[in-house]
Amino acid sequence: MQPKPSIELLICDCDGVLIDSEIIAERHLHAALAEYYPAHELDVVLAGTFGLQSRDILARVEAHFGKPLPTGFLEENRNIIKARIRAEVQPIAGVRDALMKIDLPLAVVSNSLSDAVAFALQRCELVERVNRGVFSADQVERPKPAPDLYLLAAETAGVDPRNCLVVEDSVTGATAALTAGMQVIGFLGASHIPPEHGETLRQLGVEHLIGRMDELPGLVQRVQNGET
Structure with a gap:
């Protein structure tokens, strides 16, 4: 077996990895959609959609129920969710300390x-720590689960994708990173993560899982040393 490539760049997702925002967005979106669709069916339709863009989630819901949402629903609720996140969101516990140790x-x-990611970095006090760029959905035609954003980050940093280590919480994001040829750490510590999610990520091909951010520096070091 050939040794795995050395790690030259750490890449983090934002929502669910840096800030605990997914639970806020999920709760609002469920309540808003329940005004148009049966609430008991929404739980099934929305399961596993975290990490997707809002437009893709709404397209899935509309297709399932065969009933379109009102014009302007996406923009109206995107603005509400943005305001609630800015008012309520907390950084993932220990994320700043963990990243400063790596x-x-x-x-x-x-x-x-991009504006939402900029807010998150300020909220976590990580603006100066992020020294190889911020890459958001408005920079590519195909965001996650396509690999384009991850490939753009690697190219911009001048690093081979095989030498990148990614921290992701969602199937959507992990799929994007794995497709880009990167190693992935699955983070299970955000409020929205269901109990079975670790096994879901493992079946996808994610080799490393952590439940707390204080585990991250040690795991990154072991991956760098080829010990995992």
Whole structure:
């Protein structure tokens, strides 16, 4: 067996990895959609959609029920969710301390829009730590689960995708990173993560899982040393 490539760049997702925002968005979106569709069916339709862009989630819901949402629903609720996140969101516990202990260049890759990611970095006090760029959904035609954003981050940093290590919470994001040829750490510590999610990520091909951010520096070091 050939040794795995050395790690030259750490890349973090934003929502669910840096900030605990997915639960806020999920709760609002469920309540808003329940005004138009049966609430008991929404749980099934929305399961596993975290990490997707809002437009893709709504397209899935409309297709399932065969009933379109009102014009302007996406934009109206995107603005409400944005306001609630800015008012309520907390950083993932320990994320800043963990990332400050890791001696690797850092980039952020997110399916959120650029202004939302900029807010998250300020909220977590990570603006200066992110020294290899911020890459958001409005920079590519195909956001996650396509690999384009991750490939753009690697290319911009001048690093081979095989030398990138990614921290992701969602199937959508992990799929994008794995398709790009990167190693992935699955983070299970955000409020929206269901109990079975770790096994879901493992079946996808994610080799490393953590439940707390204080586990991240040690795991990154072991991956760098080829010990995992």
